[in-house]
Amino acid sequence: MDFLLYFQNHFKGIFPELFLSLAIFGMLVFGVIYTTSEKYNKLILIRTINWLAIQTLIITIVLIWNNPINDIIIFNDLLIIDDFSNVIKIIVSISSICCILLSFEYLKDEKLYAFEYALILLLAILGIFLIISSYSLISMYLAIELQSLSLYVIAAYKRNTKFSTEAGLKYFILGALASGFLLIGCSLMYGFTGLTSFTDFAKLFGGSLLYNDFYASNGIIIGIVFITIALLFKLAAAPFHMWAPDVYEGAPTSVTAFFAIVPKIAILGLLIRFLSTTLYDLIDYWQEIIFLSAIISIVVAAFAALEQKKLKRFLAYSAIGHTGYILIGVATGTPDGIQASLLYMIIYIITSIGVFSIVLSLRNKVTKTKIKYLSELHNLGNTNPVLAISLTIVLFSMAGIPPLAGFIGKLYIFLAAIESSMYLLAIIGVMTSVIGAVYYIRLIKIMYFEKLRVFNFYQEVDREKSILIALSIFFLVFFFLDPSALLIFAHKHALNLCL
Amino acid sequence: MTTTYFLFLLIILPICGAFVLTLIPNYKKDLLRNIALFFSLVTFSYSVFLWIIFDKTTAQFQFIELYNWLPLFNINIYLGVDGISLFFIILTTFLIPICILASWDVIVKNVKEYLIAFLLLETMMILVFTVLDILLFYVFFESVLLPMFILIGVWGSRQRKIHATFQFFLYTLFGSVFMLLAILIIYFNAGTTDLQTVVCTEFSPYTQLILWLAFFSSFAVKIPMVPVHIWLPEAHVEAPTAGSVILAGILLKLGGYGFLRLSMPIFPYGTAYFTPIIFTIAIIGIAYTSLTTLRQVDFKKIIAYTSVAHMGFVVIGMFACTVQGLEGSVILMLSHGIVSSALFLCVGILYDRHHTRILKYYCGLAQGMPIYATGFLFFSLANLGLPGTSSFIGEFLVLTGTFYHNTFVAVLATTAIIFAAAYSLWVYNRVSFGKNFFINIKALFDVNRREVYVMAPFVFLTLLMGIYPEIFIDTIHISVQTLILNAQL
Numbered sequence: 001m002d003f004l005l006y007f008q009n010h011f012k013g014i015f016p017e018l019f020l021s022l023a024i025f026g027m028l029v030f031g032v033i034y035t036t037s038e039k040y041n042k043l044i045l046i047r048t049i050n051w052l053a054i055q056t057l058i059i060t061i062v063l064i065w066n067n068p069i070n071d072i073i074i075f076n077d078l079l080i081i082d083d084f085s086n087v088i089k090i091i092v093s094i095s096s097i098c099c100i101l102l103s104f105e106y107l108k109d110e111k112l113y114a115f116e117y118a119l120i121l122l123l124a125i126l127g128i129f130l131i132i133s134s135y136s137l138i139s140m141y142l143a144i145e146l147q148s149l150s151l152y153v154i155a156a157y158k159r160n161t162k163f164s165t166e167a168g169l170k171y172f173i174l175g176a177l178a179s180g181f182l183l184i185g186c187s188l189m190y191g192f193t194g195l196t197s198f199t200d201f202a203k204l205f206g207g208s209l210l211y212n213d214f215y216a217s218n219g220i221i222i223g224i225v226f227i228t229i230a231l232l233f234k235l236a237a238a239p240f241h242m243w244a245p246d247v248y249e250g251a252p253t254s255v256t257a258f259f260a261i262v263p264k265i266a267i268l269g270l271l272i273r274f275l276s277t278t279l280y281d282l283i284d285y286w287q288e289i290i291f292l293s294a295i296i297s298i299v300v301a302a303f304a305a306l307e308q309k310k311l312k313r314f315l316a317y318s319a320i321g322h323t324g325y326i327l328i329g330v331a332t333g334t335p336d337g338i339q340a341s342l343l344y345m346i347i348y349i350i351t352s353i354g355v356f357s358i359v360l361s362l363r364n365k366v367t368k369t370k371i372k373y374l375s376e377l378h379n380l381g382n383t384n385p386v387l388a389i390s391l392t393i394v395l396f397s398m399a400g401i402p403p404l405a406g407f408i409g410k411l412y413i414f415l416a417a418i419e420s421s422m423y424l425l426a427i428i429g430v431m432t433s434v435i436g437a438v439y440y441i442r443l444i445k446i447m448y449f450e451k452l453r454v455f456n457f458y459q460e461v462d463r464e465k466s467i468l469i470a471l472s473i474f475f476l477v478f479f480f481l482d483p484s485a486l487l488i489f490a491h492k493h494a495l496n497l498c499l
Numbered sequence: 500m501t502t503t504y505f506l507f508l509l510i511i512l513p514i515c516g517a518f519v520l521t522l523i524p525n526y527k528k529d530l531l532r533n534i535a536l537f538f539s540l541v542t543f544s545y546s547v548f549l550w551i552i553f554d555k556t557t558a559q560f561q562f563i564e565l566y567n568w569l570p571l572f573n574i575n576i577y578l579g580v581d582g583i584s585l586f587f588i589i590l591t592t593f594l595i596p597i598c599i600l601a602s603w604d605v606i607v608k609n610v611k612e613y614l615i616a617f618l619l620l621e622t623m624m625i626l627v628f629t630v631l632d633i634l635l636f637y638v639f640f641e642s643v644l645l646p647m648f649i650l651i652g653v654w655g656s657r658q659r660k661i662h663a664t665f666q667f668f669l670y671t672l673f674g675s676v677f678m679l680l681a682i683l684i685i686y687f688n689a690g691t692t693d694l695q696t697v698v699c700t701e702f703s704p705y706t707q708l709i710l711w712l713a714f715f716s717s718f719a720v721k722i723p724m725v726p727v728h729i730w731l732p733e734a735h736v737e738a739p740t741a742g743s744v745i746l747a748g749i750l751l752k753l754g755g756y757g758f759l760r761l762s763m764p765i766f767p768y769g770t771a772y773f774t775p776i777i778f779t780i781a782i783i784g785i786a787y788t789s790l791t792t793l794r795q796v797d798f799k800k801i802i803a804y805t806s807v808a809h810m811g812f813v814v815i816g817m818f819a820c821t822v823q824g825l826e827g828s829v830i831l832m833l834s835h836g837i838v839s840s841a842l843f844l845c846v847g848i849l850y851d852r853h854h855t856r857i858l859k860y861y862c863g864l865a866q867g868m869p870i871y872a873t874g875f876l877f878f879s880l881a882n883l884g885l886p887g888t889s890s891f892i893g894e895f896l897v898l899t900g901t902f903y904h905n906t907f908v909a910v911l912a913t914t915a916i917i918f919a920a921a922y923s924l925w926v927y928n929r930v931s932f933g934k935n936f937f938i939n940i941k942a943l944f945d946v947n948r949r950e951v952y953v954m955a956p957f958v959f960l961t962l963l964m965g966i967y968p969e970i971f972i973d974t975i976h977i978s979v980q981t982l983i984l985n986a987q988l
Binding site: 381392396403407415419423427431437444448451480483484487488491 | 572652
């Protein structure tokens with residue numbers, strides 16, 4: 001009889017993921033058959049599969065939006081389907097659609113014709129969906145593995161260059177180390193409590209802050225520390241960020257765009273759910289870790305990015321910095337902090353989509369090479385003024401200059417920090433924000449102010465990227481006029497998570 | 500509570516101008532300049548119209564408009580004008596057409612972007628002076644950095660402009676971020692960032708001190724006060740003429756306006772506590788920068804340093820906390836906006852012809868450019884505070900106000916006038932009089948019609964403010980008096 005109950009609620013609740021996995025397999029079979037068939041002369045299906053992947057994601061969004069099952073913990077305490085997870089899944093799907101849209105021209109120009117590109121991305125997205133929905137130590141670990149393995153493969157997508165293979169291998173080895181940490185943390189927690197589900201943890205530690213007879217022995221705390229460190233590693237937060245610049249630089253640029261945007265949302269969602277809701281009563285133990293990680297991330301990113309000469313490493317360090325700011329919001333543990341993190345995350349996603357669209361559009365017309373060094377951006381203000389203005393707006397938004405959208409994100413993060421009396425964090429945050437502004441405006445200086453007499457001419461921006469750049473700039477410039485929509489959105493979902 | 504749309508229209512006009520400019524292609528330079536000039540003149544006439552319908556008998560904010568921004572968090576766009584803001588707005592809208600006229604023949608590359616940057620800058624500056632919400636004040640206070648950064652960096656005169664614009668941007672940004680934290684703490688304590696509500700909230704003395712310091716760090720960089728004045732000579736020298744005019748004319752006043760509008764009403768205890776330090780820094784600033792002026796060889800740097808000295812004088816008047824002192828500081832700010840801008844324009848006229856700013860190069864200008872020399876003399880005399888010009892009124896009121904408060908400071912501040920006479924007259928003497936040693940005689944022609952149109956309004960305004968200041972003091976008197984009464988200074 002339990003069996004029938006599974007079909008009533010549980011499979012209905014997980015329907016978007018089921019659809020996604022079936023779609024992946026269907027497209028995989030389709031791809032394999034047609035790209036190896038002699039009759040059709042070994043079709044190149046990369047573009048078809050990419051568009052099919054986008055359509056799959058659109059249908060998945062519709063399915064998540066209209067999910068009839070809400071607020072339920074299914075499959076024997078493995079997964080949770082609630083409002084927060086639905087919202088994060090929709091944000092992930094929309095960001096992935098943008099990432100796949102970014103990749104069309106890149107794959108064509110780099111002659112990466114293997115059709116599995118979008119499929120591996122979809123597998124990673126499936127893993128991400130399961131991460132966001134996970135509500136138990138086991139499902140958390142398995143989902144993180146699914147996502148990570150897919151990302152390891154796609155980081156090494158350009159098989160014939162050493163650079164990309166090295167990136168994939170580095171990511172694999174270090175990611176496996178992090179998964180090992182995750183596993184030992186999970187086993188410690190299980191060993192000392194006998195529970196794996198987050199609901200049971202919340203009940204066990206519930207009220208510890210009030211009644212002072214908490215059940216947290218040292219083993220549990222070490223387990224929590226290991227898990228937190230593993231998640232911070234996956235997030236590329238300092239001091240566990242070492243892999244990020246190398247992997248971001250070596251991977252193909254459209255894959256870097258995906259790395260910078262989508263897995264961060266997932267792991268942050270998981271971190272917020274695990275720490276702020278489940279382990280809220282043990283806040284004394286994990287708050288300091290996240291606090292320190294946030295400060296170190298911001299400071300490291302600010303100073304390291306000053307030294308960078310290559311574009312993708314620069315973007316990697318700036319992503320580490322932004323992750324640090326989001327972690328400030330997580331460290332507070334209050335609904336205001338989570339709301340600030342959500343808001344900053346959304347603004348960060350749009351900024352990243354903008355900046356990666358612009359970086360991918362810069363392909364030299366004569367030599368057909370991509371842009372690699374920061375100094376190759378010189379004279380962009382003269383050769384391609386529209387792209388230069390777009391990049392200027394995106395960079396100013398990343399620096400947090402009013403009245404662009406990035407400023408409002410930072411405003412909320414600092415507001416949440418001050419409300420929790422974390423004054424040191426706020427002061428260090430604002431000071432390094434100024435240091436951050438230095439390297440962003442240095443890029444603008446390279447674009448506009450230098451007097452070099454060498455001009456690079458770039459190919460025309462293709463249609464999908466130009467739409468993405470336009471939407472991103474539109475949002476960044478005009479968000480200031482009416483931020484209440486997004487703020488109320490973030491507020492509502494943060495409250496939904498906490499209550 | 501929006502009953503009228505006056506301020507909305509004032510803010511929209513330059514944005515409409517910028518939008519219309521984006522539609523015109525870049526090669527039609529004359530059309531671009533004419534349309535930009537048209538829109539800025541319309542904005543100026545409209546702001547004078549607002550002065551005419553302004554009610555002088557009340558200290559309440561007028562033309563108020565309230566727009567929802569973040570209603571959930573009690574932060575709304577609350578626009579309003581009182582006597583003090585009104586004149587700063589008029590100064591802004593007056594200076595922008597002059598700047599566009601001044602850069603008519605000079606800017607030949609990327610004219611469209613230049614004019615759009617100016618019109619957007621105008622909008623941001625008008626917004627700074629009209630918002631009555633401390634968070635939005637901060638936002639627009641910072642957002643004037645963006646167009647100025649691009650203006651100095653792209654259209655500056657020599658390679659040092661990059662260094663100058665970076666210094667300008669980073670100094671101001673670093674000073675202001677502490678103000679952001681202070682605003683967030685105020686928001687957390689008061690529940691809203693509406694200025695009129697926050698003015699009524701009481702903060703404990705210790706909190707007031709810390710928050711006042713945070714606000715001070717931002718305004719001190721902007722005014723500027725010694726020792727964080729270093730960005731000013733660099734930015735003024737490297738900027739194009741119109742950029743220097745805007746920097747000296749308005750951007751420096753943002754700091755003074757911030758003190759008047761934010762620091763004093765919200766933190767009266769902090770203001771009273773730190774007044775001695777402010778006086779000290781201001782007097783050191785006046786003495787130091789005036790003496791430095793005497794050693795400069797770059798023409799624009801001289802005028803830049805005199806700006807610092809004058810703003811030091813303004814700060815002394817403001818912190819005297821008497822009616823005369825405050826009124827004097829407002830009048831002095833307006834007068835400095837007019838006189839300094841006029842001096843920068845004079846230097847710009849010379850630079851357009853000879854492309855150098857070194858003082859040794861110019862000698863005996865009065866023989867070749869008599870009309871220009873007359874105008875220049877007038878503005879130099881206005882700079883030193885000759886009775887009959889606007890700066891005399893300002894300095895006189897400031898000294899009167901400070902004399903009530905602290906006699907010794909007033910005596911020391913008087914040295915500013917002596918120094919001003921020293922550098923102003925010495926510069927003018929070296930440049931205009933003497934034997935004419937010109938090598939490049941072909942460039943020695945007098946001011947043309949456009950430059951007369953640029954200089955004449957300044958002469959008129961200086962004389963107007965100097966001979967009959969009642970027009971101006973009339974409007975600001977009630978606001979200043981209410982400010983002092985409310986803050987119980």
